[in-house]
Amino acid sequence: MKNGFLLFLGLFSALGLSWAGIVLGSYAQLGALAPYYDDSEAQSFPQRLPGIAARGQLVYRDLNCASCHTQQVRRPDFGSDQARGWGERQSVARDYIFQPWVQLGQARIGPDLTNLQSRKPTAPDEEDLMEMLYAGQGAMPAYRFLFVDRPVVGQVSEHALALTGSLRPAPGHEIVPTARALALVAYLQGLGTGYDYPEAKPAVGGGEPK
Amino acid sequence: MTAQAQVAPEEASTVGSAGRLPLLLLLGCGILWLLAAGVLGLVAAIQLHAPWFFENCRILNHGRVEALRESIWIYGWVGNAGLCVALWVLARLGGEPLRAGNLVVIGAGAWNLGLLVGLAGIVLGDGTALPALQLPGYALPVMLAGYGAMAVSGVLSWAGRRRSVMFASHWYAVAALFLFPWIFSAAQVTLIWVPVRGVLQAIVDGWYTQGIWSLWMAPLALAGAYYVVPKATGRTLPSYDAAALGFWCLVFVGPWTGGRHLIGGPVPAWISSIAIVASVTLLFHYLIVLINLRWAFGGGGVALKFVAFGLAAYALGGLVDAVTSMRGVALLTQFTHFDSAQQQLAFSGGISLMLFGAVYFAVPRLAGRPWASGALMTGHLVLAVVGVALLAVSLGAAGLIQGAALNEPAVPFAEIAERTRTWLLVATAADSLILFGNLLLAANFIQTVACRCGRDQEAVTP
Amino acid sequence: MSGPPSRDPRQVPAAVNDENLLAAHEKLLGHQPDDRANYRLLPLGILFFLSGLILFSATYLNRYAGHFSATIYNETQKPSTGAAAVAKIDPIAMGKRLFNTPGACVTCHQPTGEGIAGVYPPLAGSEWAQGPEDRVLRILLDGLTGPVTVKGTAFSASSMPAFGPSGSNWSDDKIAAVLTYVRQEWGNKAPPITADKVAAVRAQVADHGVWSASDLLQVK
Numbered sequence: 102m103k104n105g106f107l108l109f110l111g112l113f114s115a116l117g118l119s120w121a122g123i124v125l126g127s128y129a130q131l132g133a134l135a136p137y138y139d140d141s142e143a144q145s146f147p148q149r150l151p152g153i154a155a156r157g158q159l160v161y162r163d164l165n166c167a168s169c170h171t172q173q174v175r176r177p178d179f180g181s182d183q184a185r186g187w188g189e190r191q192s193v194a195r196d197y198i199f200q201p202w203v204q205l206g207q208a209r210i211g212p213d214l215t216n217l218q219s220r221k222p223t224a225p226d227e228e229d230l231m232e233m234l235y236a237g238q239g240a241m242p243a244y245r246f247l248f249v250d251r252p253v254v255g256q257v258s259e260h261a262l263a264l265t266g267s268l269r270p271a272p273g274h275e276i277v278p279t280a281r282a283l284a285l286v287a288y289l290q291g292l293g294t295g296y297d298y299p300e301a302k303p304a305v306g307g308g309e310p311k
Numbered sequence: 312m313t314a315q316a317q318v319a320p321e322e323a324s325t326v327g328s329a330g331r332l333p334l335l336l337l338l339g340c341g342i343l344w345l346l347a348a349g350v351l352g353l354v355a356a357i358q359l360h361a362p363w364f365f366e367n368c369r370i371l372n373h374g375r376v377e378a379l380r381e382s383i384w385i386y387g388w389v390g391n392a393g394l395c396v397a398l399w400v401l402a403r404l405g406g407e408p409l410r411a412g413n414l415v416v417i418g419a420g421a422w423n424l425g426l427l428v429g430l431a432g433i434v435l436g437d438g439t440a441l442p443a444l445q446l447p448g449y450a451l452p453v454m455l456a457g458y459g460a461m462a463v464s465g466v467l468s469w470a471g472r473r474r475s476v477m478f479a480s481h482w483y484a485v486a487a488l489f490l491f492p493w494i495f496s497a498a499q500v501t502l503i504w505v506p507v508r509g510v511l512q513a514i515v516d517g518w519y520t521q522g523i524w525s526l527w528m529a530p531l532a533l534a535g536a537y538y539v540v541p542k543a544t545g546r547t548l549p550s551y552d553a554a555a556l557g558f559w560c561l562v563f564v565g566p567w568t569g570g571r572h573l574i575g576g577p578v579p580a581w582i583s584s585i586a587i588v589a590s591v592t593l594l595f596h597y598l599i600v601l602i603n604l605r606w607a608f609g610g611g612g613v614a615l616k617f618v619a620f621g622l623a624a625y626a627l628g629g630l631v632d633a634v635t636s637m638r639g640v641a642l643l644t645q646f647t648h649f650d651s652a653q654q655q656l657a658f659s660g661g662i663s664l665m666l667f668g669a670v671y672f673a674v675p676r677l678a679g680r681p682w683a684s685g686a687l688m689t690g691h692l693v694l695a696v697v698g699v700a701l702l703a704v705s706l707g708a709a710g711l712i713q714g715a716a717l718n719e720p721a722v723p724f725a726e727i728a729e730r731t732r733t734w735l736l737v738a739t740a741a742d743s744l745i746l747f748g749n750l751l752l753a754a755n756f757i758q759t760v761a762c763r764c765g766r767d768q769e770a771v772t773p
Numbered sequence: 774m775s776g777p778p779s780r781d782p783r784q785v786p787a788a789v790n791d792e793n794l795l796a797a798h799e800k801l802l803g804h805q806p807d808d809r810a811n812y813r814l815l816p817l818g819i820l821f822f823l824s825g826l827i828l829f830s831a832t833y834l835n836r837y838a839g840h841f842s843a844t845i846y847n848e849t850q851k852p853s854t855g856a857a858a859v860a861k862i863d864p865i866a867m868g869k870r871l872f873n874t875p876g877a878c879v880t881c882h883q884p885t886g887e888g889i890a891g892v893y894p895p896l897a898g899s900e901w902a903q904g905p906e907d908r909v910l911r912i913l914l915d916g917l918t919g920p921v922t923v924k925g926t927a928f929s930a931s932s933m934p935a936f937g938p939s940g941s942n943w944s945d946d947k948i949a950a951v952l953t954y955v956r957q958e959w960g961n962k963a964p965p966i967t968a969d970k971v972a973a974v975r976a977q978v979a980d981h982g983v984w985s986a987s988d989l990l991q992v993k
Contacts, residue, residue, distance in 0.1 A: 612782050
């Protein structure tokens, strides 16, 4: 190749083509994705997370939980996502339009969290989540820096963890979650897709969409 | 072209004097970052099978360690060493001394300072949790400016070259220098400054990740490889007329693999289908590169051996990528350690080993004296190759076990951790081998560059 | 170089200098000013491989790219041929949800359908709820006022609000669903009501206003 100009032209067009195809193409299709209004429920979906849960997503992001957890459910006939109770249908683009920082994740060292509030057979409640964050569980490490161990002053705090066995704090002490822990757990409890959009209707193996 | 070609005596120092400080500085920073990435990689690997390791440390929880390691490896190691190799090769092939050396120093300072600020940001909680772009927004423009300053030198060398016809290394080096700022700034703007909405973030991030892989990292490594192989073997590259095809294949097809990790994900099917098709088409590029550089496999010095192993890892990584992108295989390997195995093969194997080859070739010519220790060179080679091979195999095995277990709904995650434990231990051992090898490189480098003890008189054949 | 390359591996010797490297490769591309251009076909094997890859890519994209549609997430899915399949909503589930909406039915008639003695009539076992469709639809669409007797008990001043256009303005689907639910819950056994029927009755009673029990008993 002799001509420097041609080289630059080629490089720029290669980059531009892929940018146009992938980024602009998806933007054209998904950029203006609007919430879906359901007549019978008289609401639009998805719904935004309430304030503390929205802050919880920032905690999730800064701790980079996405390095071990995904937030995308695959369709029922592709993997065991549905069988594990992670969701009845595939996640679609509309599920994420109101999330400021989408945390899809690329690794499942831990389970998928898309529909944590409606996980089958049992969804973890606030206590379970707090305890799991405090003590760790299986391959998940503990996150003690999200909690404060302090002496009880007067009454036991409202949010103090009810721990048993070896996890119990010293007598006269309580374990209280910090604001970050409260936000994170509120976020985790708010995770759920909640609505079946038309494009999300599963079509098993090549049939017409139901 | 034979080994007995005469060389004008002044050629030995064209790049040497002007380019010595900036390029050795870049390389030194790069090696330091490489060691840091190695340590963090070791911590992360240990945390996979021993979650209690650094678990309550707010700076070093697993997520942040991964973010730090990745950023340091990409922007610290490849950013510095890759730039050093590209600028050096362009200067050598240009036949002129390195231009704008001061700009290179300033640029390197800005780049590394920006990186440091960004890493501090991640530690303090401003990380973006975007794969390959974890650094917070405030660090990025500084890095971009630094990169621009460094790239100026390369562009000047290329524009002022003596012979008008370009060599393969020219294409790859110019591509890397020219395209990175565009990709970097496009990603910054659309992901951090004016973020796109919803899953578009994941799509743009995928485009960015595959973009810097195929349009920046791979060209930097290949620029070095395409230079080292004919220089070290003394033979012209076979099927050299196909090299241009291989180059254009990489450049045009590479970034289209952006949807590679979104198979089955919340994006329209065409995005992942195009990525799959692109990954497979990219096999053509790997084939051409292997054909062109096959004389690297014929034995030779340490540098050539590094390039050879790097090439093998690069091509193998590409093959594995193509195979695992097929949806049937992705069903088993997606979201598992197998993805890490392929990435480590391509990154720590392909890119790093090829860069090491170029570095081993460049430093004697930059420093004006030979490497301090041949034993350290060979030691590094053995440790690096064995480490990378072991890492790829162990993570791959762990990934397959994990994938099979994930697809059985009844297996709980604690059980999966148990089943993969042994392989993850082996992977940790492999990581430590790689780190130790890089320590040998660092020791050798410091001795070569800093110590002036009586080796100045040894002539270095250019 | 003045001699054979040094054997010292620490020197990482080069076998050729840069000038010759560039010149030799330039020659391969046939760009020397006084050489004829030498082009040769790519070896057949490489050509075949490239063609094979292109063929694979084209075929794969044809089958599995979902026609590049924004709404096809499953690559094995064929796009719908036109009339979008309307999702079949289970009317009883929807009806239950509507019944239990705070401020709708459950507030007065209670989740058990028993109502409150003397104030709100029961729906469980009610002859009005299980009675003729036209009657119960009029109650829902325009409301009920005045005395009414349900299951033998007299309620002196009923004040059932309207759920039709003059009140909460529920759609045909919703009214049909909630009535279908009520008519099969708590032991009720009455046939379901369709949205078409609701639409028909709505047209019939347009602008009627609130009903009284005696008027309703005239309706069959």
